[in-house]
Amino acid sequence: MSLITDTEALAAFCDRLKGSDFITVDTEFMRETTYWARLCLVQVAGPDEAYCIDPLAPGINLKPLYDLMADRSLLKVFHAGRQDLEIFFNATSEVPAPVFDTQIAAMVCGFGDQVGYEALVAKLAGANLDKSQRFTDWSQRPLTERQVVYALGDVTHLRKVYLALKERLAKTGRASWLDEEDAVLTSAETYKIDPREMWRRLRARTRAPRMLAVLRELAAWREITAQAMDTPRQRVAKDDAILELAASMPVTVDDIKRSRLAKPLASGRYVEGVLTAVAKGRAVPDAECPRLDREEGWDSQAPRAVTELLKLLLKARSEEHDVAQRLIATSDDIDAIALSDTADVPALHGWRRELFGEHALKLKHGKLAIGLSASGKRVEVFER
DSSP: OOEEOSHHHHHHHHHHHTTOSEEEEEEEEEOTTOSSOEEEEEEEEOSSOEEEEOTTSTTOOOHHHHHHHTOTTSEEEESSOHHHHHHHHHHHSSOOOSEEEHHHHHHHTTOOTTOOHHHHIIIIIOOOOOOTTTTOOTTSSSOOHHHHHHHHHHHHHHHHHHHHHHHHHHHHTOGGGHHHHHHHHTOGGGTOOOGGGGGGGGOOSOOOHHHHHHHHHHHHHHHHHHHHHTOOHHHHOOHHHHHHHHHHOOOSHHHHHTOTTTGGGGSSTTHHHHHHHHHHHHHSOGGGSOOOOTTTSTTOOOOHHHHHHHHHHHHHHHHHHTOOHHHHOOHHHHHHHHHOTTOOSGGGSHHHIIIIIHHHHHHHTTSEEEEEOTTSSSEEEEEO
8 A cells, every 4th residue: 555654664755755846735634522633644645656644653753744844945735725734733833835725726717616626636637536435534543445545536636636727827827816825824823723812703792891801711711621621612612602601701600500501511620610711701900801893793784785785796706707706705805895995804905906895895885886788697897
């Protein structure tokens, strides 16, 4: 089998890849019952050879692989590589760079939103992928030859996909459009988790600074606890329970028991942590309580008619320029633009602003109109 299980073979393989124009990389990992992803397999292909690397093999040292990932002269090609890159960052505190993500490149080249690897391989490499091992447990050993062959397909076909997309980008002059996305992918800040900022993900239905202070402490407690126990955050406490606790601000165990959503936390290992977090939030000085900007609150909803018009404009511009809608602007971008002309969102910067953002602002202020073409089969944008 094309499977590396010892450090010496790994070092020799990585040495042979040095100086290549690019390598393709993929990982298999398990995360269903843990906070941190458990790396189970790494697939790497160079121009002429491909191997699976077994990180669970007894005694293997992955340093040669990590050194290869850190080589700034070597392009690393992934498909939908954010989780793969996060694994390398958590292992080494360094993000592999430079990178080329074929899913993002495919979106720029008109293959639609979040195009799957299987579809790209069929269209650009002319191959059909084996689907038989899609739900395999990659942590089980020994690995079978069928598993290894299946896993290698994720990087061997990726070579052709990358070369085809690279050629298309060169022809369309859109290669620079990937720069912003690649900068996000290779930034360490993308993968750092600040427990004290996790409350922002919970969409509290309030602007009350005191409740937000309690919510911040509870969310931070949950995140730190989940990390320490290596268990999914939702297994520590559900989002609804955290929001309910922030609203009720319990002082005693009996207070927790009065909440149907939070009651499971009233006994066992977490109760002390919950009460301590609530107490910390209640004790935050008024001036230091967090506050939401106008555009952040759940109640800061843009007029629905405006957002629907902007979404229609996005669809029209996407079809006209053959670029995936999600890459141009997200739903959050649309909402933010509807609320503010100066919203700090990607859709109002760089090539996205030229392609869509400027048109969105003109549409908001009545300088553009949207209608049907003479044939009635296509949406068109008109200057007013």
